[in-house]
Each structure stands twice: as C-alpha cells, then as structure tokens.
Amino acid sequence: MPSTIFALVDCNNFYASCEKLFRPDLANTPVVVLSNNDGCIVARSKEAKQLGIKMGVPLFKVQKEMRQHGIVAFSSNYALYADISQRVMSTLESLTPAVEVYSIDEAFVDLTGIEPLQNLNDFGLMLRDKVQNWVGITVCVGIAPSKTLAKLANYAAKKWQKTAGVVDLTDPIRQRKLLALVPVNEVWGIGRKLSKRLELLGITTALQLADADAKYIRQHFSVVVERTVRELNGESCIELEQVIPTKQQIISSRSFGQRITCKEQMQQAISEYVSLACKKLRQQKQEAKYLTVFIRTSAFNQQHDLFSNSKSIALDTPSSDTRVFLAKAKQLLDMLWVNNFSYAKAGVMLTDFYNPGQHQLNLFTAPADKQQANHKLMQLIDNLNAKQDKTIWFASQGVKQAWSMKREHLSPAYTTNWRDLPIVK
DNA sequence: TCTGGGGTCCTAGGACCC
C-alpha cells in the first residue's frame, strides 16, 4: 500500500483577494483588510505587502503610509469571505478524492494514488488553474508525504516566484534541501516560545529540528513537538480529517466601538453575545451546560491598571435556549461588575456540550412537551433572523447599541444579499 | 483617541479515593 500524499492548498492574501474580486478598478491598488472594530490590519494584498505594511499592526500606526500610497482599507466582511471560501472548497472537492477544510483559506487534499496516473506537480498546477478560473482566487499548492511537510512545501511555493505556485516535496533529497533553507519558526506548530527554546539548543533551521533526536525532544518539550520531528522526516502522524468534528466550545466576544462605563450597556453587550453564541450552538445542534462571562479593561491603556474578571456557572441541565442563558448571564454580570472602570471588551463562552436529549434528567428538567415548545420558539427566531438579520431580538440586547463595533469601511455582501448583488452595466 | 476573534491540544497540579 502506497504511503499517503497530502497537498496543502492555500489562498493567496485571501481576505484582500476577496475584496478585489468585485472591484476590478482596484486590480493593482494596494488593499488591506481590518480586524473587527477596524483595529488592526489582518490581511494585505501583494501591493500592500510590497509597500512594507506589516501584518497585525494597528491601523492608527500606519495612517501616514495609507494616505501617502493611496492604500485602500476594508472592514472585515465575513459573509463575503465565507461564501468565496465555500466556492474554493467545493471546487477542490470536485477535483480530488478527499478534502479537509482546515481553515477559511486552506485545505488539505488527499493526493494518494494520483502519481502513477499523473505527475504530481502537473496535478497541482491543474488545481491552481481551475480555482483561478472558476472562482477568481489565486492559490498555492504544497505537496508532500506529511501535513507538516506539505505546509512547508506551500511556504516555498508562496515564497519563491519561480515555483509557479506549486511545490512537490515528495522526494527526500528535495525535502532536506528545502528544510535547510527554512528557519525553524516557520515550521507548523513551532511558534515564538518554542523557537526561542530550540534556538538555545542550537536548533535554528527546520533541518536541524528534523535531525534532532525524537526521544530527547519528547522529554524536553512535548509529544506535540516530537510528532513534528517525525512529520518533518516524512512520517505522517496527522491524518486527514474529512468530517468536521463538532466544536467543544463556543466563544462570542468583541472589543467595543466605544468604552463602556455603565452597567446597563454592559448588560446589553453581554446579552448580544449570549444570543450569538446560543444561535451558533443551535446551528451545530448541541446543548451546553456551562456558561462563562468575562469583562475587561484595555490591555493597552498605560494610565490605568488592567482590570479583568470572569465568572462561570453550570446549568442544572444542558440547554440551547437563549432565554435560559440570558438569565444566567445576568446573574454572572451582577457578580462581576465593578463600577468606575472603562471596559474595552467582554465576552461569553459556552462549554460542556451534549447532544440534545442525551443527558441525565433531574428533578428540575422541564417536561418533554415544554421542551418541545421551547425548541420550536428558538427555531422560529432563528428562521426569521436567517431571512433578515435582527428581525426579532431580546429586549436585553438593546436597540441603540452605542458600544457596537466600528465597521466604517465595509464592502457590500456581493454574493449573500440580494440587495448587494453586483450590477453589470 | 485608535491595538482582532475564535479555536485546539497538552501539561501540571490539586483533590480525592483506595
């Protein structure tokens, strides 16, 4: 049986590319996409990268360059990106035996068994070509016998022009050549802290990590890093996961457009996040038992101390009913709230998930018919809001929402809202 | 003035039990 061959397909500058897709006038213009609240730069077009705009910098720090070079900024438009992502993924699914959607802009693809029929590099070029023509998004393809090596091959395909966007790293000699060129911190799973510690041991390149003793690494680091060492040597330790595992936790949190100083506004914000989280919970058809609420001041304000507080509560029985969690969240906020702070961020977290109906009943469990009625009500609310967001909402979410996030450069929802469809003149 | 949000996995340490 032949060993597995993985490809990592990764969209180039994904958010920025999505924004350009419906704006041919911006084809050669530097474009950046901002995080929620228009705070940081989270994506840059090729032109913006060339101008030296760094990933993750706060917008206010590069205002001068933005004006000087005529860089165009967009607020994050997740509805648009999710829809384009779906098109990329279904294109890949139509062309390959198995796809694991790894993130909004990346997928691992199973290319096992392609080789005797077709050259792998040619196959990669074909994938790239089809996605480009059918969706309009440019991707790079890295091919290798383990996911970690496929990631590295993709890094090379992105970094070096002459690869034409595809790197086949199935040959062990080629693997070692590339590994020697790549700094250890570019390896998948090796972040800032780990690379610091590895450098202390004299390990600065991916090749040195690959050549390290796996047992030693396990003892001094962890099983995760040991697995990385094995993967770098072409031993596949991380399987392709085609079925998306259901989430273990749901977090809904945001920084505020304006600081919150009064409890009523915080109450609204928390209620808003609770209803978002519960909606997600129902979408994945699960119930949760554990709710956490947290509030905090700005981590960047030098004048004031950071204040951060969180509290959790367990329900008697798991639920996905927004009203149940709203009531509990209110209790938690009463315990958490301290006057005289300017709060910058808050959030809620749902954990301890159950499949509906599969849990221990107790004395206080609502009777089945009552549960059914509650479930129907939530479904009705979700259906109404699916047609038009915020058709109905809970009074505690507030009407004015003065604290809601800034999105001053939002592009239209070209592909997901009838009113925003592009018009061909 | 202005610094994202949403996840996963692993490990260490405490509580508790036998």
Place this chain on the structure above:
DNA sequence: TCTGGGGTCCTAGGACCC
C-alpha cells in the same frame, strides 16, 4: 495519627494555529 504509592478526574494556564 502517621506513612506511602498509584490512580482518576478536573481545572487553569500555556502554547499553538488561522
């Protein structure tokens, strides 16, 4: 009351990812 090993379960925190 002291002594001790071994096991499980839970939680908090750290590190990573996109």
